[in-house]
Amino acid sequence: MDALLDAALAGETRTIVVVGTAKNVGKTVAFNALRALAARRGLVGAITSIGRDGEAADALDGAEKPRVRVEAGTLVALPRELVPRTPALEIVDIGEASALGRIVFARARYGATCEIGGPPTARAVRATIDRLAELTTGPVFVDGAIDRIAPLAGGRREAIVLATGAASGANVAAVAEIARSTVARLTLPGRDPQHERGRVVTIAGALDARVAQDLLASVSGTTVVVTDPTRIAIRGRLFDALLAAVDLRCERPLHVVACTSSSVGPGRALDPRELVRAVAAATRLPTFDVVAGLAA
Amino acid sequence: MNCDAETAARIGAVWLRAAIAPASDFGRRAEDAARPFTAGDDTAARERCAQIVRLAAQLEPDGVAHVRTALRRAPDPADTVSRARVGDPLADVDFFEIGRFADALEATARAWDAAGGLTAGRPPVVSEIGSLLGGGRQDGKFYLADAFSEPLAAARRSYAAADTDVEEHRRRLAQALAAQLGPLPDSPEFILMRDAQPQLPAGVRVVRETPAYRLVTLELDAPSIEAVARRDAALGAVGYEEDLVRRDLAIGIARCGADLLAAAEALGELDRTLARVAFKQRWGGCIPDAGAGRFAFADASHVPLRAALEAERLPYTPISLDLPGTAVLTGPNMGGKSAALATCGFLAACFAYGVPPPARWAALPLLDRVVWIGGEQAADRVRLLSAFGGEVVRTRDALAPPAGPALFLVDEFARTTGPREGRALLVALVEALARRRAFALVATHFDGVARSAGVPHFTIAGLGPRSLDSHAAGDIHAALDAVAQAMDYRILAADGEAYSHSDALALAGLLGLDAAIVERAAELYAQSATGPPEALTE
Numbered sequence: 001m002d003a004l005l006d007a008a009l010a011g012e013t014r015t016i017v018v019v020g021t022a023k024n025v026g027k028t029v030a031f032n033a034l035r036a037l038a039a040r041r042g043l044v045g046a047i048t049s050i051g052r053d054g055e056a057a058d059a060l061d062g063a064e065k066p067r068v069r070v071e072a073g074t075l076v077a078l079p080r081e082l083v084p085r086t087p088a089l090e091i092v093d094i095g096e097a098s099a100l101g102r103i104v105f106a107r108a109r110y111g112a113t114c115e116i117g118g119p120p121t122a123r124a125v126r127a128t129i130d131r132l133a134e135l136t137t138g139p140v141f142v143d144g145a146i147d148r149i150a151p152l153a154g155g156r157r158e159a160i161v162l163a164t165g166a167a168s169g170a171n172v173a174a175v176a177e178i179a180r181s182t183v184a185r186l187t188l189p190g191r192d193p194q195h196e197r198g199r200v201v202t203i204a205g206a207l208d209a210r211v212a213q214d215l216l217a218s219v220s221g222t223t224v225v226v227t228d229p230t231r232i233a234i235r236g237r238l239f240d241a242l243l244a245a246v247d248l249r250c251e252r253p254l255h256v257v258a259c260t261s262s263s264v265g266p267g268r269a270l271d272p273r274e275l276v277r278a279v280a281a282a283t284r285l286p287t288f289d290v291v292a293g294l295a296a
Numbered sequence: 297m298n299c300d301a302e303t304a305a306r307i308g309a310v311w312l313r314a315a316i317a318p319a320s321d322f323g324r325r326a327e328d329a330a331r332p333f334t335a336g337d338d339t340a341a342r343e344r345c346a347q348i349v350r351l352a353a354q355l356e357p358d359g360v361a362h363v364r365t366a367l368r369r370a371p372d373p374a375d376t377v378s379r380a381r382v383g384d385p386l387a388d389v390d391f392f393e394i395g396r397f398a399d400a401l402e403a404t405a406r407a408w409d410a411a412g413g414l415t416a417g418r419p420p421v422v423s424e425i426g427s428l429l430g431g432g433r434q435d436g437k438f439y440l441a442d443a444f445s446e447p448l449a450a451a452r453r454s455y456a457a458a459d460t461d462v463e464e465h466r467r468r469l470a471q472a473l474a475a476q477l478g479p480l481p482d483s484p485e486f487i488l489m490r491d492a493q494p495q496l497p498a499g500v501r502v503v504r505e506t507p508a509y510r511l512v513t514l515e516l517d518a519p520s521i522e523a524v525a526r527r528d529a530a531l532g533a534v535g536y537e538e539d540l541v542r543r544d545l546a547i548g549i550a551r552c553g554a555d556l557l558a559a560a561e562a563l564g565e566l567d568r569t570l571a572r573v574a575f576k577q578r579w580g581g582c583i584p585d586a587g588a589g590r591f592a593f594a595d596a597s598h599v600p601l602r603a604a605l606e607a608e609r610l611p612y613t614p615i616s617l618d619l620p621g622t623a624v625l626t627g628p629n630m631g632g633k634s635a636a637l638a639t640c641g642f643l644a645a646c647f648a649y650g651v652p653p654p655a656r657w658a659a660l661p662l663l664d665r666v667v668w669i670g671g672e673q674a675a676d677r678v679r680l681l682s683a684f685g686g687e688v689v690r691t692r693d694a695l696a697p698p699a700g701p702a703l704f705l706v707d708e709f710a711r712t713t714g715p716r717e718g719r720a721l722l723v724a725l726v727e728a729l730a731r732r733r734a735f736a737l738v739a740t741h742f743d744g745v746a747r748s749a750g751v752p753h754f755t756i757a758g759l760g761p762r763s764l765d766s767h768a769a770g771d772i773h774a775a776l777d778a779v780a781q782a783m784d785y786r787i788l789a790a791d792g793e794a795y796s797h798s799d800a801l802a803l804a805g806l807l808g809l810d811a812a813i814v815e816r817a818a819e820l821y822a823q824s825a826t827g828p829p830e831a832l833t834e
Contacts, residue, residue: 001481033481080387080389083387083388083389085387085388085535085538085539086531086534086535086538086539087452087455087531087534087535087538088388088439088440088538089388089439090437090438090439091388091389091391091392091437091438091439092437093436093437094371094389094392094393104389109439110452110455110456110459111459263487263506263508263509264504264506264511269504269506269507269508269509271508272487272489272508272509273489289487290481291481291485291486291487291511292481292486292487292489292509293479293480293481293486293487
């Protein structure tokens with residue numbers, strides 16, 4: 001599993017953001033595993049979340065969720081309402097607003113188990129991660145959300161780890177296909193003037209189904225540029241068709257480095273070895289099952 | 297001073313409120329609670345302006361900026377103090393913020409001293425907070441430290457020992473299992489493949505089974521369970537002692553509550569004052585003379601416009617006016633008639649909010665109302681009113697209240713209806729305003745309104761004999777630059793009233809209208825014009 005942390009922390013990366021292809025695909029399990037790997041190397045860093053995480057049960061479906069264990073020395077950014085009373089945390093700073101109060105930067109003096117959550121806006125997410133990076137010399141781990149990582153685009157300091165799992169598809173092939181499609185979208189290349197086609201169409205907002213249909217009908221063979229990969233709101237065959245028809249690029253690419261696979265989903269269990277191999281083959285990224293201790 | 301939202305936007309009062317917004321939460325609370333000066337408050341308003349002018353001269357602008365930065369960072373203690381006073385439990389974040397507030401008080405006082413502030417106006421400090429929270433504060437951070445309570449320190453030592461004990465038991469169990477299975481994955485739960493481990497090894501508990509694998513976790517033995525129970529009990533004891541310390545700190549904060557709230561109130565008022573001082577240092581301003589019967593100013597700026605022009609590196613010309621009551625203002629298109637109206641309203645708003653009006657000199661009354669009439673407004677469209685209909689309804693409403701000290705700013709009333717009837721309506725409106733003895737400035741392109749209504753007439757000097765750069769024709773940016781360079785924005789008293797010049801033909805040509813159309817218009821104009829404007833005097 002050390003290879004997962006190596007992949008995430010390669011180059012100038014300071015921040016590791018774990019996002020999932022769906023709910024209950026093992027995102028928080030992967031997040032905790034990465035932190036455990038770092039801790040074993042003596043790397044004490046910081047953690048936060050984009051959205052609410054770490055609660056005992058899912059706020060939407062009530063399903064049991066893994067808690068977030070904060071080890072002594074770890075810096076955590078979490079909403080004021082979620083700061084645990086015991087054991088007390090050292091309060092270091094206060095930052096952006098969130099629905100559960102302003103974001104508090106705090107350091108654990110003793111190990112604690114808690115909910116973590118993060119700020120709601122792109123600007124506040126960026127500010128919170130930057131502040132954590134200022135306050136710690138170690139890595140910053142972010143329990144992310146795939147539709148809220150736009151502020152992380154455009155740099156090489158944040159590595160994205162994509163969590164996939166049985167919850168996202170009925171069988172191994174389906175899970176791998178969703179992982180492939182998601183990685184294709186998230187790894188959209190940045191602009192390259194030397195290889196742009198004769199005409200460049202810039203999409204200012206979201207590239208949705210209507211825009212995609214218009215592009216397929218009118219500008220096939222051109223370079224199409226979106227702001228960042230999260231602006232692409234189309235999936236499946238329509239996305240593949242567009243990808244084949246135009247040179248699709250973005251102004252601010254994301255840095256996706258690895259996948260994790262979780263063979264256990266609600267009401268479903270897949271073969272972990274088949275799954276990790278299939279996801280790795282489909283995404284062409286190093287893939288890990290942190291629960292089964294598998295890599296491909 | 298009352299004015300509707302449209303008037304506030306037109307005269308720049310909305311901009312002004314934003315420009316003088318305090319930096320801190322408690323400053324904004326104080327600003328929201330403060331009542332603008334109105335008729336009868338003249339002495340207090342002038343004293344407030346005098347205070348701002350005096351401080352602006354006395355304090356270094358950089359020092360003012362530093363104090364405001366310190367205020368911006370200061371948390372508002374009001375909520376925490378209120379909860380402490382009624383015995384609600386406080387959280388460590390509350391103590392952190394109270395500590396930061398105390399820091400801000402001291403930083404503000406130091407910055408005040410460095411800026412040259414007088415001792416009499418020095419912001420307060422609440423030194424008791426330093427001794428109350430000092431045991432947990434270091435480098436601006438706060439921790440419910442062992443120094444607050446020996447029982448807390450002892451409980452934490454017990455907890456640390458119990459936690460280590462649990463970890464040792466867990467390590468012992470994991471090592472025993474690893475001897476059978478090899479290194480375990482980095483997660484509390486892990487998978488055992490059935491083909492590799494057909495028999496469930498001792499020391500694990502099954503969480504979930506599938507045909508291919510078992511999801512398992514370490515099974516705790518009796519000594520481990522006892523260790524976990526001891527750790528949970530130790531953590532409970534820590535929580536109990538931590539809450540005792542929090543309770544004592546909350547009592548201390550409740551005890552200092554009056555001082556903290558008084559300090560917040562004082563800082564809030566200081567914040568309001570410094571926002572005005574910064575405004576005065578940036579944009580200038582004067583102490584208005586007693587303005588009974590007079591609305592007059594010299595070299596005044598409509599600061600929102602001036603700021604916008606300066607941002608574009610364009611010149612701004614201050615204007616002067618002595619408005620004895622109701623008067624008519626004419627002048628060229630793009631000559632600043634609307635800006636002149638807005639300047640009057642802006643100066644009135646400044647005085648009402650205790651801000652030295654940005655002028656070299658001013659004599660202003662305090663007003664109950666400022667009303668802007670003219671131009672289509674968003675609400676008109678919703679009410680299906682035409683531009684003219686909207687003006688009429690607004691004028692009806694504006695004239696309905698009893699006559700208190702008010703300023704009416706009328707911008708090209710009735711310009712969108714037939715010119716003969718429109719002019720007649722405007723003359724009648726000006727007469728009515730004059731009869732009310734209202735302050736009113738009425739901008740129009742209609743000829744002869746002032747003479748017909750028997751009120752003073754002012755005009756924008758305009759282009760006059762200056763020529764516009766014809767090479768700029770068609771280039772909108774160059775044209776606007778040329779207009780700005782050539783236009784004389786001064787307000788002059790018109791000596792007589794036969795003609796109001798608009799410079800419309802010259803401007804139309806400069807802005808790129810087809811030359812043939814402009815030439816034809818010039819021919820027609822020459823046939824109909826009654827003659828050049830009468831002599832103007834400042």
